[in-house]
Amino acid sequence: MAICFTCGDTFPPRRQELGYNTCLPCGDFAAREVKWTVAPLNKGNYILISNPEDLKGLNPKRVGE
DSSP states (O other): OEEOTTTOOEEOHHHHHTTOOSOHHHHHHHHHHOOOEEEEOTTSOEEEEOSHHHHHTTOTTOOOO
């Protein structure tokens, strides 16, 4: 059995073979804390957004606020 880096509990070695170093509950908790999205830019590339305020600022037709 593999040992979780976060809580110290054991988890299946198959999960570690897949590249995870945490048990499923700790991995789920960490994944829920990170929120992001990918937004396409007009005539440009895609950009990774992690702050909702940045996403609001990308709309050129946004009416004042």
